[in-house]
Amino acid sequence: MRDQDVRRIPAELLEWYDHHARVMPWRVGPAQRKSGITPDPYRVWLSEVMLQQTTVAAVKNYFHQFTSRWPTVRDLARSSDADVMAAWAGLGYYARARNLLKCARVVAFDLDGRFPDTYSGLIDLPGIGPYTAAAISAIAFDRQETVLDGNVERVMARLFDLHDPLPRSKPLLRAHAEALTPATRPGDYAQAVMDLGATVCTPKSPACGICPLRPDCVARLAGTAADLPKKSPKKPKPTRYGIAYLARTTEGGWILERRPDKGLLGGMLGWPGPDWGETLSDTPPFDADWRDFPGEVRHTFTHFDLILKLRLARIDAEQVPVSYQIIPRHDFRPSDLPTVMRKAHDLVRDR
Template sequence: MRDICPDPLTLSDSLLDWYDTHARRMPWRVPPRDRKSGVMPDPYRVWLSEVMLQQTTVVTVKDYFHRFTERWPTVGDLAAAKDSDVMGEWAGLGYYARARNLLKCARQVVSDHDGRFPADHAALLTLPGIGPYTAAAISSIAFDLPHAVLDGNVERVMARLHDIHTPFPVAKPELMAKAAALTPQSRPGDYAQAVMDLGATICTPRSPACGICPWSAHCRSRKLGTADELPKKMPKKTKPMRHGVVYVGRRADGAWLLETRPDKGLLGGMLGWPGSAWVDKSTALPDVPTPAAAAWRQLPGEVRHTFTHFHLHLCICVADLPLDITPDIGGFVARDVFRPSDLPTVMRKAFDLARTAF
């Protein structure tokens, strides 16, 4: 079939015309009208939003973004923050390595770049937690440099526009080449946000609104009737099942026994309940010492949680602890200081189950 896509400039211009009218309002975004008048985005806010949006929805991120920027309005403020404060504010967003890298990146921007994000794609790639997509997004959105962005929305748009049936992730280089070919020299920042908006609001995973798409007349998959099939993906692997135990102890004065998890590994640097390693469900739990000498009792039921690469089942043991006890693992957090919202989701689930036992 003859390629029905016109030259890239025609496509990018038509998408920018659409974006000028239909751009989503985001707390980190400079609207196209303001951008045309010379208002440039704050690279700190662009970077923060992009890190938060990895594996997370816009709806979820907005409240977190507001809290972060109110508490730490500049990258220097964030760099000076306590790790525990940042991890507490991040709780619930998941993928906690992002929060650890957020702090590392902020501190490196302050120490190596005088508190300014470098307006250079290669330099951005040297910063902690900034990979090819995030570097391209910051380069284009914050600095108006013509770097192609390729998130999930853009992958879907490119696959459908060009009717690419190669499954993802094998198709990524091909999709990136298509995205780069369409990225204009003029207004690349607005174009990057426009193509992401197109995927998020029009070229959606299910039931794309092809009738109101600015690229509808040029879309190969629409003409061929294959849009609903794209993008193709490799079959998902079955997630393994793991299990473990956590110990939720409360002292007589209402303080809770918690530990800060090691910096490296899953939930690194986060508050959590002491407990065992998480092992394959077919394997017996290893012997793990209780965090304090007490009459621990196992609760009926279990906590179930799914991470990116595995499912987890946790049994919960609880105990009332005397005032004079010295724990072997962890330390006590006073009742008036403890905030369940500071816990990562799986640990908060354990708290919700355990609190009914006290």
């Protein structure tokens, strides 16, 4: 690609974005920004944390719920861990929720409620890595930072017809993305290139005919766009096995445990049971007349698949060890559980 072609790409993409920007509940659109409205760093930060490894469609309702309940970073910082973890339930990757609270408290109590406006200041906050720091500094503060997510990687791979597979090609993709990031409107540009990847330069069947960059796209001219980016083969996921012990008191209350803060589903309420492993460990959490349930839960995590057998029991409340929580049936909300635990409840709730 010629230097003059590279130089005109940001302007072409920004012109497209001005007419085709997606409407997001956390976004200040291009027309609003031109009229002087600036993004709220709290909303930008919250959306970026929620969007990590999660789709826009899945995030929207959670974002509305969080910002209605906690409209400022100080409101979120003052909330309890249990309330935030319960509100996050179902969104997955629960370490994000723990870091969300840690970060909110640093900003609210140590930084007087103000987010740092630079990459170097943001990267020091809990739970904020290189991508999130770049995204917040660009989108919220209009800093000239390079934002590189999966959509941007795909656009760069096709625009320059790069066939080296991911993740090995990431440094080169970043270099191209950095070279294109303009000093003018870098926040809008970051969102424009992500929007292009999400709506036009899609993983399958890219809509090259309506792409604003089609005259410049080397892969389109070579006929290779649909094959890019190439990816190294993934290793097959291992399968782990476990047992969830779902017990109720004779009054109908559910018996749950709070998982340790560190580790998978850390800090979340869930059904008692042994650690999940390559073989099944049958260790009831307390004495009860446990019976097998005929169904099982299957759930996919990032690094493994889980098969969870279920055991049920009824027990008098005074026999429940104090290390477990009894949630009265009228106070129990399945939506407060992580997805895998809610799947188990949905199978057995009428038993």
